[in-house]
Amino acid sequence: MKNDLIKKIIGLTVVFFMVYYFLILQYKNKSFILIYHRVEPYKGGYKSLYVSPEAFDRQMKFLYDRGYRTISLEKMKHNIEKNSIIPKTFSITFDDGYKNNLEFAYPILKKYNFKATIFMTVNAIGKKFSYPYMPEAQHMSVEDLKNIQDIFEIGSHTMSHPDLSQVDENIILAELKKSKHNLSEILGIEIKHFCYPFGKYFKDYEKVLSELGYLTSCTTKNGLIDKNSNVYLLPRIEWKEISAMSVKDFFNKLDFYIKIFFGI
Numbered sequence: 001m002k003n004d005l006i007k008k009i010i011g012l013t014v015v016f017f018m019v020y021y022f023l024i025l026q027y028k029n030k031s032f033i034l035i036y037h038r039v040e041p042y043k044g045g046y047k048s049l050y051v052s053p054e055a056f057d058r059q060m061k062f063l064y065d066r067g068y069r070t071i072s073l074e075k076m077k078h079n080i081e082k083n084s085i086i087p088k089t090f091s092i093t094f095d096d097g098y099k100n101n102l103e104f105a106y107p108i109l110k111k112y113n114f115k116a117t118i119f120m121t122v123n124a125i126g127k128k129f130s131y132p133y134m135p136e137a138q139h140m141s142v143e144d145l146k147n148i149q150d151i152f153e154i155g156s157h158t159m160s161h162p163d164l165s166q167v168d169e170n171i172i173l174a175e176l177k178k179s180k181h182n183l184s185e186i187l188g189i190e191i192k193h194f195c196y197p198f199g200k201y202f203k204d205y206e207k208v209l210s211e212l213g214y215l216t217s218c219t220t221k222n223g224l225i226d227k228n229s230n231v232y233l234l235p236r237i238e239w240k241e242i243s244a245m246s247v248k249d250f251f252n253k254l255d256f257y258i259k260i261f262f263g264i
C-alpha cells in the first residue's frame with residue numbers, strides 16, 4: 001500500500017518535470033512585446049483599448065516578480081537577428097501617445113525599473129485627438145515627450161494616423177518621412193521605430209521602412225517573438241484586463257499566458 005503511494009508520487013513528479021522541461025524547451029527562446037493604448041479608467045469606446053492603472057500595476061508586478069526585465073526594441077531586433085533571445089526579456093509599447101500614459105503608466109514603469117516605447121501620432125501632440133469609435137483624449141505635449149525619456153523611447157505612429165493600406169504611395173512616404181523628421185527635430189533624438197496605425201501595413205513596407213532608417217515596426221498581430229520574426233512586422237500581445245477578456249481571446253494568447261505563468 002505504502003509502496004504504491006510512493007510509486008504514484010514518483011510517477012507524478014517525473015511527469016511534472018517532463019512537462020515543465022517540455023515547456024522550457026518550447027518557450028525559453030521566445031520573447032514578447034506588450035501593446036497598450038490607454039492606461040486609465042474606462043471612458044467609452046473599445047474596452048480592449050483600456051487597461052486601468054491598477055490592472056497595469058498588477059501586470060507589471062506579475063512580470064517583475066517572475067524575473068522578467070524589459071529590453072529596448074533595438075535590442076529585441078538584435079536578439080532576433082542573432083538568434084540569441086535572452087530568456088525573460090520583453091518589450092513594452094504604447095500606441096498613439098496619450099497623456100494618461102504619463103499620468104498612470106510612467107510612475108508604475110519607474111517603480112519596476114521597466115522601460116517602454118511610445119509610438120506618437122505627430123499631429124496629435126499636445127491636443128485632444130480622437131480615433132474611430134473612441135472618445136477623444138488628450139495627447140502628450142512636446143514638453144511631456146521631453147520629460148519622459150528616462151523611461152520612454154519615442155517612435156513614430158505617422159503624422160495623421162491613416163490606414164496605410166488604403167492610401168497612395170506618396171502619402172505613405174510623406175507620413176513615414178515627415179513623422180520621423182518632425183519628431184527628431186522637436187525632441188532632438190533619433191527616431192528608430194515605427195508602428196502601423198490600425199496595424200495595417202502596405203506594399204514594400206520592409207524596403208521602404210529600412211531605406212528611411214527605421215530599425216523595426218510593430219503590428220497589432222497577436223503572437224510571441226522568436227528567431228524567425230520579421231523585425232518590420234513584429235507581433236504584439238494585448239494583455240487585457242480579465243473583465244475585457246473573451247474566451248476566444250484567452251485561447252488566442254494561451255502561449256503567452258503559459259509562458260508567463262511558468263516564468264519561462
Ligand SMILES: [Zn+2]
Binds near residue numbers: 095
Ligand atoms: Zn494608433
